[in-house]
Every structure is written in C-alpha cells, then in structure tokens.
Amino acid sequence: MTYGDGKEMESAIRKQQVEEAFLTKDGFHGDGVADLKHHGGPERAVCVYPYEHYDYWNNYFETQLPATAFGENLTVTNMLERNICIGDIFQIGEAVIQVTQGRVPCNTIDRRLDMKPLLKEMVKTGYTGYLCRVLEEGTIRADSVIRPVAKDPQQVSVLYANEINFHRPKDIDGIVKVLGAEDLADEWRQFLTKRLTKLTASS
Template sequence: MERGIITLNIGRPNLHRWNGMTVNSAIRKKRVEEVMLTMEGFIGDGVANREFHGGPDRAVCLYPYEHYEQWEKEFNKPLESPAFGENICVKNMLEKDVYIGDTFSLGKAIVQVTQGRIPCATISKHNDMDQLLRRVVETGFTGYFFRVIEEGNVDINSSFEIIERKQEKFSVLTGNQLMFHDRKNRQAIEEFIQFEELAEVWKNKFAKLLNK
C-alpha cells in the first residue's frame, strides 16, 4: 500500500487577524520540496502554542488526505493542504489504521507515532468554519504526531514504510476516543498508559484523570 506524501509543509509562527482578534500561530505553513528532519522537527518549522504542539514527542504533525474530501462535502467549501497546519498530508494513513508505537522510515529519517493531535479553535478560525473543531473532535479525525528516532532528509517523493508495529489494540483513533469521549474507561486507560511509546504528555493527562 502506497503511503506517499501529498504535501510537505513547514512554517514559523506569525500573527494572524481572525474575528477582530490577533493570534500568534504557525498554522499557515508553506509547501516545500525537501527539508531536513531533526529530533525537534523540520528545519524551518516552528510552533506558537507549546501546550499542544512541539517538543520531541510531537516533532512531526500528519493529517490524512482522505479527510479533506469529507470536510469539503460537509461544509460545502474547498480546502487545500495544509489547511490543518500539518507538516505532512498523506494517503492511506487514517487514524484507525495507524497504531501508537508504529515505526516508519520516511525518506532518510525514521519516525514513530506517539499520540493523536488535540486540536484547538485555530483550525476553525484559519478555515473560517465555526463548527470544524467540534466535528474534528467528534469524529476523532484529528491527525497525529511522531517523534523522530533517526534524523534525515525528507522530500516530496518520500513515502512512509512500516518498520515495526508493536501492538494492534490502540490505534490513534482508539486513543482519541479515550481522550475525548471515553474518559471514565479506567481499565482501557490504565492499559493504554503502559505503552512506553505513548507521548509523555498523554500519559500525564490520563494519569491525572485516573487520580481524580
């Protein structure tokens, strides 16, 4: 199954004017043909809100290409990648088919899935779709993050090649379900946070839920 890149995108935070408010965000990324991927992310890329983005566990953000068609139909409005501020838009890597801990080669780099994305209102503001954030959370079609295991160059012709799958119980979509909709499922959460590959910030969030 081909997991080829549709767009490869980087960008630094900038000030944006939305609904009369000035917001600092890196959502407006630009397409590139080739870029170096380091442990902290792509060279030339950056984040504004480090609570939800950035750091070694969230070095790369991916959004599945297939979701674009759904949102365009639902909101009757064209969307063009990187509408979700993703570094990579790719086919055949839906949240339901990718598992926490999955390790892939990507160009000369090696990356590992760490967590689903926790989206914020910026995606609604950026795309002028008031209900987009709500629908992304409801569906779990959030996209997800990778840590970088091995640094290397990535170009537009690179594709994701699976190296290792450590488990097949907790997909990104299953993790999103726990995070957004099933927070009282203590048994599943307790099992989920045992995975070494899960991002530390998610382990901490779920641990706080268990301690309430």
C-alpha cells in the first residue's frame, strides 16, 4: 500500500468484497494479516464493523468511504458497540463467533484513508468495531443471517470497555467490571490486570 508522499507498507486492510468465504479458528480462507503482532490470532480471528458508522464518518469528514474502509471482515447492521457485549455469541451462516474485545484502531486506517484525525475520532467516539474468536468453523455468505445465540451475563458492552480502556484508565471499579467478562481476550485481560495492580498498589 502506498500512502503519504509515496511511502510503502505491507497491509491487509484493503479487503475485497466476496459472496462467500470459509471461516476457520484463525480467520477467513483467502484473508491475510500483515502485522501479526497487532492483528490476527484465534482471539482476533474476525473483525466486525457496524455499517451505521459509515454515515457518521461520511458526514463528519464530508467524504464517501469505500466498502470495507476499516479493514473489517464483516460489515454488519443493528450491532452497534453499545449493544454488543464481550462474550456475546452469534451464529452467522454455518459459523459461530464470540466477541472478545473492542478493536484498538491503528495508524494503518489513517494511512489508508488519509482522513486525519480519523484515528483520534474513532478512539474518542468508541466507534472502533470489535473482534471475535471462532467457536464453530463454517461458510459465511454475504446474505447470511446473523442470529444471537447467547448474551453474556456480565453485560459489559464493547463501548463501555472502550471507554474504560481509552478514557478512564484510573477507574478501578470500571476496570474490575470489564475484567468480570469471562470471555475477554487474554491480551486485554493482561494489560487491564496490570493497570489495576498499579492503581491498587498506589491507592
């Protein structure tokens, strides 16, 4: 991908729309991950982004975003961050996925779209999308119906987790609440636990 004044980088953010793809525990067949440190892996196998946010960003930046602008695997409706909780399980086509964490947006998004300060605004609004692990592999089609299978009992929304992570780093009660979501991604559990340990040691 070329960005800025002719700089180049390897990235899998420019995804193409397809009618169907097979989803494995490690992600979709035919999909790629360039930055393995920050993307991909079993707990980040699927990136989901709410379609409704496209209107928000198009209006905010007075632009017209392309499809899959945020490098998401699935663009979905009626599944906003405020309504989706860590641990929620959904069936999509033949596959079953579980939400593990909010997406932490990276500067590749800014580089692809050249819409600064998009990255800062994603963090500010919490409109980041979210990541999922795969509980059951299978084929997903563009017209597959998304069906809720189970709501997580702790009811920690992705938007709330984003709020605690990005904007309330010293909120002990909030961190404890997010950590209470049993199916939270290990990476988030580790850094939030470390943050909590520091806060409680100094309080």
